[in-house]
Amino acid sequence: MFWRKFEERLFNLLIRVATLIIVGCLFIIVLTILVKGFPAMSWDMVSRIPSGGFYLGKEGGVLNAIIGSLYLGLGASIFSLVLSIPIVVYINIYSRSTSRFAQFIRISLDILYGIPSIVYGAFGFVLMIAFGLKVSLLAGIITVGLLVLPIMARTMDEVIRTIPKELGDASLSLGATKWETAMKVIMRQAFPGVLTAILLGFGRAVGDAASVIFTTGFTDNIPTSVLQPAATLPLAIFFQLGSPIKEVVDRAYASSLILTVIILIISISSRLLFKRFNKNVIK
Numbered sequence: 001m002f003w004r005k006f007e008e009r010l011f012n013l014l015i016r017v018a019t020l021i022i023v024g025c026l027f028i029i030v031l032t033i034l035v036k037g038f039p040a041m042s043w044d045m046v047s048r049i050p051s052g053g054f055y056l057g058k059e060g061g062v063l064n065a066i067i068g069s070l071y072l073g074l075g076a077s078i079f080s081l082v083l084s085i086p087i088v089v090y091i092n093i094y095s096r097s098t099s100r101f102a103q104f105i106r107i108s109l110d111i112l113y114g115i116p117s118i119v120y121g122a123f124g125f126v127l128m129i130a131f132g133l134k135v136s137l138l139a140g141i142i143t144v145g146l147l148v149l150p151i152m153a154r155t156m157d158e159v160i161r162t163i164p165k166e167l168g169d170a171s172l173s174l175g176a177t178k179w180e181t182a183m184k185v186i187m188r189q190a191f192p193g194v195l196t197a198i199l200l201g202f203g204r205a206v207g208d209a210a211s212v213i214f215t216t217g218f219t220d221n222i223p224t225s226v227l228q229p230a231a232t233l234p235l236a237i238f239f240q241l242g243s244p245i246k247e248v249v250d251r252a253y254a255s256s257l258i259l260t261v262i263i264l265i266i267s268i269s270s271r272l273l274f275k276r277f278n279k280n281v282i283k
Contacts, residue, residue: 159193
């Protein structure tokens with residue numbers, strides 16, 4: 001009896017300590033960015049593109065990187081969504097639940113999830129050479145889309161697996177095809193989770209740097225075509241932090257603050273939208 005109580009108290013303490021460490025790390029990161037980045041924030045930072053001497057401490061902003069990150073995140077999320085839906089529909093509707101091929105697909109997605117983003121960047125660079133592409137927004141969208149694919153697909157897969165199997169069986173028994181069952185019944189029930197998966201993928205796409213350093217390139221202008229290079233906030237932060245000029249380094253923390261706010265908005269939006277649409281889901 002004594003050892004059971006001791007074990008329970010010990011693990012309860014470990015859980016509390018782990019939670020405090022996670023919350024503390026988040027608090028320290030956000031506080032550091034706020035303290036160092038807020039003084040350097042200005043309207044020019046979010047409303048202007050870099051001027052000729054921006055990286056020497058002169059005037060300008062990172063509007064090009066903000067727009068480029070949003071373009072990249074949106075394009076990569078759409079590209080990944082188009083690939084993810086057929087995958088999750090097949091392994092959950094068309095394939096048997098005990099199918100070895102479906103399990104192989106899930107394992108493959110898990111492996112892809114664990115591959116470092118720099119490897120995706122190298123793979124994207126190889127694709128660019130193979131298809132004759134130059135550094136561009138399109139090359140970045142394809143590369144980051146492949147990076148986001150396992151995140152989005154596995155999240156959707158886990159959401160769909162929580163839906164009662166009887167819903168699909170009822171739809172099929174009424175004469176609906178498997179595709180109609182998948183899109184009009186299953187995906188409708190899974191919509192809150194699918195929406196969360198899309199926003200998670202978008203957040204990852206906006207915040208990644210390693211996969212775009214060889215593919216998207218960098219420019220001080222806002223791209224008007226997917227065949228043009230595009231700046232992103234993570235790379236803007238990287239280049240500014242490498243400067244020996246204090247004003248430029250301070251702007252790097254201001255850019256970090258902008259990126260953190262964008263990710264925070266995405267995270268809060270995913271929570272609110274999940275609660276909003278989850279009310280209509282059959283449980």
